[in-house]
Amino acid sequence: MGVEAVQLTKVYDGKVKALDNVSLAAESGVLGLLGPNGSGKSTLMSIMSTLLDPTHGTILVDGLDVRKNKPEIRRRIGYLPQDVGLYPNLTVFETLDYMGLLYDLNDVRDRRRRIDNCLERLNLVNLRDRQIQALSGGMRQRVALAQAILPQPSVLIVDEPTAGLDPEERIRVRSFFAELARECLVILSTHIVADIEAVSSSLAVLRFGKLLYFGSPVELLHTLEGRVWSLELPPDGVMPQREGFVETGLYRLTDSVQVRGISETAPGAGATPTAPNLEDAYIWLMAKDEHERLAAA
Amino acid sequence: MSDWLRRDLRLIQLGVIGELRNPVFRFIGVIAALGAGVYAWNQGSLAGTTALALAAWGGRGFALAACLWFGAGALRDQNAHLGAVLRSKPVDGARWVLLTWATGVALWLLLLAGLFLGAMLGQLPHAGLLSIAAHAVGFGRAALIMLPLATLGFALSRLTRSPLGASVIVLAFLCVLAGLQLVPAFLRPDYTQNLPLFVAVSAFLLVVTAFLAERLRRGELRRPLLPALGALVCAALAVGGGAQAQQAAQPPIDGSVDEMMTRQYLQLGRRTPGFWLPDGRGNTVRTAAYPGKILLIYLFAADDLEAARTLPALDAMSREFGAQGVQPLAICLSPDQGDGAALAWAGGFSFPVVSDRTTTKTSPPPASSLATAYATELLPALVVTDRRRRAREILSDAAYSPEQLRTLIQTRLAEEPE
Numbered sequence: 167m168g169v170e171a172v173q174l175t176k177v178y179d180g181k182v183k184a185l186d187n188v189s190l191a192a193e194s195g196v197l198g199l200l201g202p203n204g205s206g207k208s209t210l211m212s213i214m215s216t217l218l219d220p221t222h223g224t225i226l227v228d229g230l231d232v233r234k235n236k237p238e239i240r241r242r243i244g245y246l247p248q249d250v251g252l253y254p255n256l257t258v259f260e261t262l263d264y265m266g267l268l269y270d271l272n273d274v275r276d277r278r279r280r281i282d283n284c285l286e287r288l289n290l291v292n293l294r295d296r297q298i299q300a301l302s303g304g305m306r307q308r309v310a311l312a313q314a315i316l317p318q319p320s321v322l323i324v325d326e327p328t329a330g331l332d333p334e335e336r337i338r339v340r341s342f343f344a345e346l347a348r349e350c351l352v353i354l355s356t357h358i359v360a361d362i363e364a365v366s367s368s369l370a371v372l373r374f375g376k377l378l379y380f381g382s383p384v385e386l387l388h389t390l391e392g393r394v395w396s397l398e399l400p401p402d403g404v405m406p407q408r409e410g411f412v413e414t415g416l417y418r419l420t421d422s423v424q425v426r427g428i429s430e431t432a433p434g435a436g437a438t439p440t441a442p443n444l445e446d447a448y449i450w451l452m453a454k455d456e457h458e459r460l461a462a463a
Numbered sequence: 464m465s466d467w468l469r470r471d472l473r474l475i476q477l478g479v480i481g482e483l484r485n486p487v488f489r490f491i492g493v494i495a496a497l498g499a500g501v502y503a504w505n506q507g508s509l510a511g512t513t514a515l516a517l518a519a520w521g522g523r524g525f526a527l528a529a530c531l532w533f534g535a536g537a538l539r540d541q542n543a544h545l546g547a548v549l550r551s552k553p554v555d556g557a558r559w560v561l562l563t564w565a566t567g568v569a570l571w572l573l574l575l576a577g578l579f580l581g582a583m584l585g586q587l588p589h590a591g592l593l594s595i596a597a598h599a600v601g602f603g604r605a606a607l608i609m610l611p612l613a614t615l616g617f618a619l620s621r622l623t624r625s626p627l628g629a630s631v632i633v634l635a636f637l638c639v640l641a642g643l644q645l646v647p648a649f650l651r652p653d654y655t656q657n658l659p660l661f662v663a664v665s666a667f668l669l670v671v672t673a674f675l676a677e678r679l680r681r682g683e684l685r686r687p688l689l690p691a692l693g694a695l696v697c698a699a700l701a702v703g704g705g706a707q708a709q710q711a712a713q714p715p716i717d718g719s720v721d722e723m724m725t726r727q728y729l730q731l732g733r734r735t736p737g738f739w740l741p742d743g744r745g746n747t748v749r750t751a752a753y754p755g756k757i758l759l760i761y762l763f764a765a766d767d768l769e770a771a772r773t774l775p776a777l778d779a780m781s782r783e784f785g786a787q788g789v790q791p792l793a794i795c796l797s798p799d800q801g802d803g804a805a806l807a808w809a810g811g812f813s814f815p816v817v818s819d820r821t822t823t824k825t826s827p828p829p830a831s832s833l834a835t836a837y838a839t840e841l842l843p844a845l846v847v848t849d850r851r852r853r854a855r856e857i858l859s860d861a862a863y864s865p866e867q868l869r870t871l872i873q874t875r876l877a878e879e880p881e
Contacts, residue, residue: 215551219682236682240553247551251544255484256477264477268552272466297484313548 168193173223195367199355244314254299265313284312304335390442478566496581503585510590511810512771514601522605530616534629556677597809611661618668649708655801659704667697736836740817743804763843764825765802770843
């Protein structure tokens with residue numbers, strides 16, 4: 167079970183380095199991949215789902231090398247790409263039937279049982295005979311998710327699954343991943359920190375193809391313990407510019423502005439230490455990497 | 464039925480169902496069927512020629528449309544949306560290519576079948592059961608134009624990963640249809656004698672795409688020997704088909720039967736030019752095989768609807784006066800050697816319909832060995848001989864009813880009873 171990336175590098179056209187020596191491993195639960203646009207998350211997922219070959223290094227999925235065991239790996243994974251497309255003129259049931267056949271689920275009864283199960287789990291029973299083109303974005307995303315879990319995969323790879331969904335639908339999808347994580351390893355890529363925070367048991371943060379952090383979210387938060395500050399300022403107050411202060415949030419209150427940030431020492435008078443959250447940690451990792459890059463330059 | 468076959472048939476069925484829900488396809492299907500039905504109804508009992516005309520124009524039109532559709536449909540699994548979902552499934556690359564191709568083929572065959580079904584129903588009241596046979600033949604001929612072209616478009620688009628692959632095929636076919644003199648006759652996809660070339664070439668490209676290129680791209684090509692052998696066999700067939708097509712399109716050579724036929728000359732009261740021509744069913748028809756008969760030699764163009772009215776009348780005369788030594792012989796002038804046989808088959812004619820394979824054009828004046836020998840300026844032309852094969856009547860550019868033919872025959876029979 168699980169996924170293990172070993173010194174993975176992907177270079178497009180010999181020029182653009184999308185992944186740079188990335189190593190990580192996950193056995194179960196939800197592995198969150200976090201990073202800004204262009205950080206290499208989708209490339210990593212495409213390699214995991216056998217759609218791309220790495221330039222160097224490899225990934226083992228369930229112990230199988232993606233370079234050598236593509237058909238077998240495809241049998242074991244469910245993949246939900248970003249901006250998923252489905253045949254617009256097929257009904258929900260026909261879509262799942264089609265995908266089930268592509269998964270070699272040849273026994274009609276078994277395939278129908280699995281489809282019914284997926285429809286029920288994703289609350290799609292009432293939409294069974296509706297064409298895909300008549301569904302809302304959230305409904306389509308649920309159908310796409312249903313096709314990914316149809317083969318009962320041991321690894322489910324989902325790329326930006328909550329992008330474009332309304333808050334209610336987002337929470338529903340997120341909860342579903344948490345539930346699924348009991349059955350298989352879920353690899354969830356997103357740039358929405360709240361999604362990861364809610365469900366991830368391990369976390370990988372990428373930027374410009376480099377792995378900035380890999381470990382548990384709790385450990386990452388521990389490293390920021392005592393370094394996150396909250397500062398309340400009058401509405402027209404000016405935040406004092408301090409060396410090493412990384413602003414992570416700004417909240418407008420009724421008659422004041424609350425600034426949140428990371429600093430080794432209190433950023434100003436009245437600053438109070440606050441419990442770190444994953445958003446703080448993410449911004450801190452990004453700022454640290456940017457600082458190192460500038461220093462190196 | 465084996466599991467994989469049942470599974471693949473269901474996949475093709477779902478693919479076709481999905482496409483047929485597309486309003487554009489429904490529109491094409493309904494308009495084609497209705498249009499063909501009305502056209503066939505207006506042609507009355509001329510089922511054979513109607514089916515042939517529909518096969519020529521329907522086949523070409525559907526071939527162009529299918530080719531363009533295949534150009535886009537072939538690449539549906541190449542994008543980052545639906546394509547990524549499909550490519551992440553445990554389907555062998557070759558199987559996926561063949562499934563995509565078969566789905567398109569099934570879809571376009573269904574649409575084409577709708578066209579011929581409409582025509583068949585439109586002509587059923589006039590031509591009766593003959594309409595079914597004629598339009599079945601027409602469907603087969605149209606499908607044989609459409610399928611190789613669509614397959615070529617599909618395979619080239621997949622190989623180049625661009626719809627331009629199919630566009631190149633469409634452009635080439637349009638050049639051929641436009642009659643560019645630089646395009647050799649053996650490269651016309653819509654000639655029956657060229658089909659071995661086009662079927663083999665399209666099979667070759669499909670095999671290369673499915674079993675070599677796609678599997679190589681997906682990292683599945685472990686043992687390339689067998690697919691490479693398959694591609695070699697298809698390539699050899701294509702070379703054979705090409706040689707055959709080129710040979711069939713060659714002008715007659717000195718001393719050949721064709722050349723000898725050209726050297727004859729039709730003159731009233733003199734022996735009519737003889738011929739030795741294939742009937743498209745594996746037989747050779749010779750004038751010398753009908754000694755002592757009154758011959759009705761009818762030269763016509765395959766796509767001439769007026770001429771087609773005479774063929775059933777000739778058939779009626781053959782049945783009525785055959786016992787008294789009256790023998791119609793129809794000569795189809797068409798660069799497509801399959802036209803004569805298709806007409807005879809689709810029309811259910813009991814007399815020989817042969818093809819002059821040396822035909823290069825049918826517009827006035829037609830050009831072929833027999834058109835030269837019979838000095839034909841306009842088609843159709845009818846020559847009535849006496850029992851010693853001397854030309855007694857030379858008529859041209861008209862359709863003949865059974866009554867008119869009966870009068871001509873009775874005049875001859877009055878002069879030369881059995």
